[in-house]
Amino acid sequence: MNLDFTYHNPTIIHFGKEALSNLKAELANYGDTVMLAYGKGSIKKIGLYEQVVSILKECGKNIVEVTGIMANPTWEKVKEGAKIVKDNNVDLILAVGGGSVIDCAKAISVSAYSEEDAWTKYWLQFKPVDNKIVPVASILTLAGTGSEMNGGSVITNDDMKLKMGRVFPPNVYPKFSILNPEYTFSLPKYQMVSGIFDMMSHLMEAYFSGEDDTTSDYIVEGVLRSIIHSAKIAIKNPEDYESRSNLMWSATLAMNPLMGLSKPQDWQVHMIEHQIGAYTDCAHGMGLAAVSLPYYRFIYKNGLDKFVRFATQVWGIEEEGKTKEEIALAGIDALETFVKECGIVINLKELGATEEMLPAIAESTVILGAYKKLTSDDILEILKVAYTA
Amino acid sequence: MNLDFTYHNPTIIHFGKEALSNLKAELANYGDTVMLAYGKGSIKKIGLYEQVVSILKECGKNIVEVTGIMANPTWEKVKEGAKIVKDNNVDLILAVGGGSVIDCAKAISVSAYSEEDAWTKYWLQFKPVDNKIVPVASILTLAGTGSEMNGGSVITNDDMKLKMGRVFPPNVYPKFSILNPEYTFSLPKYQMVSGIFDMMSHLMEAYFSGEDDTTSDYIVEGVLRSIIHSAKIAIKNPEDYESRSNLMWSATLAMNPLMGLSKPQDWQVHMIEHQIGAYTDCAHGMGLAAVSLPYYRFIYKNGLDKFVRFATQVWGIEEEGKTKEEIALAGIDALETFVKECGIVINLKELGATEEMLPAIAESTVILGAYKKLTSDDILEILKVAYTA
Known part of the structure; x- marks a missing residue:
């Protein structure tokens, strides 16, 4: 039985050794305030953090950050990021890292302007996304989850001992993702x-x-x-x-x-x-x-x-x-x-x-x-x- | 050698027996005047023409048509369609047919508002698309060319005895394409x-x-x-x-x-x-x-x-x-x-x-x-x- 389907995959992928050279042109499509989202510092070890910050500055962006995103990103971390987005009127969330960081970025995107409790709304009740969302983009450093070109966002609620996955529609997909296989060498x-x-x-x-x-x-x-x-x-x-x-x-x-x-x-x-x-x-x-x-x-x-x-x-x-x-x-x-x-x-x-x-x-x-x-x-x-x- | 690439595939695909039921919602995203582009009438034989026209009317659209698009669409036919688009200020070109019809629709889209001779500009000199283009969408009735989800447009210039293919960028891809395998049964x-x-x-x-x-x-x-x-x-x-x-x-x-x-x-x-x-x-x-x-x-x-x-x-x-x-x-x-x-x-x-x-x-x-x-x-x-x- 071949089922009916709708397929829509709007993410722009820049792939390869020179993929980062596309960042500047992409950034021109978004506002001035960019939130960098990353994990526990491995992107600093491989020199990527410095490169990205330098490009952001060159483009005249204001940078805010949510850091320390963990392997199974928590609802607490999402709330922390959502507050930073709202307080700073962030125009783009740029996730630099693996699938956990990108999942967390999407969760922050849909949660920041939700009037209801977003955990309940999106990960327990699977309601449609009807509030303002913030564009997400990614620079990938770990091959595995595919979050760089889909709507997936798996979040763990420590209090409830629940790890819940939600697949958001294409408007929540990363707008663009930069994939350089060399970033994965040191993993x-x-x-x-x-x-x-x-x-x-x-x-x-x-x-x-x-x-x-x-x-x-x-x-x-x-x-x-x-x-x-x-x-x-x-x-x-x-x-x-x-x-x-x-x-x-x-x-x-x-x-x-x-x-x-x-x-x-x-x-x-x-x-x-x-x-x-x-x-x-x-x-x-x-x-x-x-x-x-x-x-x-x-x-x-x-x-x-x-x-x-x-x-x-x-x-x-x-x-x-x-x-x-x-x-x-x-x-x-x-x-x-x-x-x-x-x-x-x-x-x-x-x-x-x-x-x-x-x-x-x-x-x-x-x-x-x-x-x-x-x-x-x-x-x-x-x-x-x-x-x- | 794995080459660097950029991949962007924005077309929305509605696929399956009930795919046409998505047409109405899609049409809401476009203006009032729709140009139907089709071939030599096979869409009338399978009853598809009537269905589509009825949905367009239900949505309050004004319909103009370019018809008789042939297996190897000609530059003459493109010019005919381009004139209709310009004369009627068409908001959406809806191609109903196989790859030739969709290729022709894309060619009309990029040519209607070109100030230079579009054949020379786009199919001989491969210049970038810098003029106004008209959104294209498709309802596919023949499996083969893939034109329903790409930027390809192969046009034949009879005077020059030249059949030239051009691959246009993602903004020329069909915005949405409706694919019902049953439409191909009678081929x-x-x-x-x-x-x-x-x-x-x-x-x-x-x-x-x-x-x-x-x-x-x-x-x-x-x-x-x-x-x-x-x-x-x-x-x-x-x-x-x-x-x-x-x-x-x-x-x-x-x-x-x-x-x-x-x-x-x-x-x-x-x-x-x-x-x-x-x-x-x-x-x-x-x-x-x-x-x-x-x-x-x-x-x-x-x-x-x-x-x-x-x-x-x-x-x-x-x-x-x-x-x-x-x-x-x-x-x-x-x-x-x-x-x-x-x-x-x-x-x-x-x-x-x-x-x-x-x-x-x-x-x-x-x-x-x-x-x-x-x-x-x-x-x-x-x-x-x-x-x-």
Whole structure:
């Protein structure tokens, strides 16, 4: 079943070694006050902060800042940023960093002028955006979430122990995003491989659904194969430009609506991981990997043909002399082998979970899923496997 | 070598069985006078004309028309449309038809308010668009050119015997495009299979270049495989919604800049076909197929590894026991077999060429090309093979 869709992807992408040279021309389209949003200072280490501030000054912009944005950006941090935006009448929020920083920037954008409590309005009640929003743009330093070309904004409410994702419409997408693969060279390997699984997971969440055979399925297979190929090169040589470039662009595409057009989708892995993230603050991609392996082994019989296709088209598993079940499982095994070769952590204990947390994580997980609707007990079973992986 | 790029794809796509239901809301964003642009009446046969006019009237629009737009839209037709736009102060050009109608609508858009001769300015001198343009939107009835989500506009100047393509920037892209696969059901098989090769050719023009291994190469392989799979189903059963849907969306993607990002590209096949089209008025996709087969056999040794990859990844050719040359040629043979099974005409004589035309076509072809730069003599040799195919 090919579903109807509306697709609109207005973000302007400047990609490559000279991508930053486009910043000046882009800034001319916005007002005088720019809020820089960034994390804990890694952009200063690679010299990017200084470059960006110098361009902003050259363009005569007033600069304000929201800093210290963390891996799982909190609602507290969003409120801090929203206040700065309102107090300074900010014209553009320029997020410099990874997906967390961009997610936080979008959240600040929609929250600053909301008259209702924006957490409740946007992340709990999923209401439409009807208040003034502030344009967001990004300079990306980490490949993984795809936030640089979509409307996603995942925010953690520490008080409520809830990590909630909201996909905002195209008017909240970054107006422009600057992607230079070289910015990712100095990223610690732990974060790099976490990002690699993150992008793969986005593709698999779109892929494992329906008994469909849409153009999107073929594209997802292509991007997955590109990621697998480039990941192996980039892990050995983090300064290999071609592979880092392919990974960066694959990540942007992986979490774009483009990958799932016409398809129903899964997203159960993300729902489970969000709650693991709310309890442990683990690296997002690691949590996704930990959940994906036992989850796919739990559901594969319900989507057998698609898991067979995954095995043969993505991993090159030979079909001869095997049952469908064996082929499907060989595909998931190949995924596990790849994950381990990358150095991705898939043990929930190692990711900071305790045995006591597991029932609470299972209970609080939102149920989505395509091939099989899980119960809280099913999720607990999956978490237990991941806990001792 | 991964090249730097800027990517911006602002067109809003409404896709599916109910896509037309979005027209009313979209029209609210534009002024009162709408120019309908269409071809020779096939939109009346399928009842689409009546539906669209009824929605336009419901929205209180004044309707003017430019009709009779032909398969290779002429500069004369563009001038006719431009005059209507200027005389009526048109606010939106709504193209209803295939790629030719949309190409013509974009040409009218940029030409109406040009003070210089627009043919010379835009199609011969490739100058930037600096005059007022009129927004274009489209309702697509034929899958093939991708004009519904790009800036392409191919126009034929009959006096000069020149068919020239221009890729306009994102502000000339259709603002919105409505794609309902059901509109393609009644298309004659000849045009349908011509469109199928057209979309494949767009992908191959992006693919056969560089010794690269970019994410775009993997995506192209995926879309090609999707097209091959769906074409076989759709040719047998033209009213199979899933396959017509996949073909329609594949066509839109195939001619979008997305498919070639980070890559050098070829486009020599299109350059040769444009001149065949200028002399014979043949169906574009047929002309492309006629040229592609001898062209790829002429150049494959210069891009051997990529042709090997094409054979194995797109056509599933087994490598065992074969030389690289044999694998590469088997891939091109598989393409030829597919083309013939589809009923695509690859004989230039049958497409309306005469032996006398061939030298003139060869002489007037623009030289592009990636793996090998052709001479006019090379092109003549290729044309002679196609003439007796």
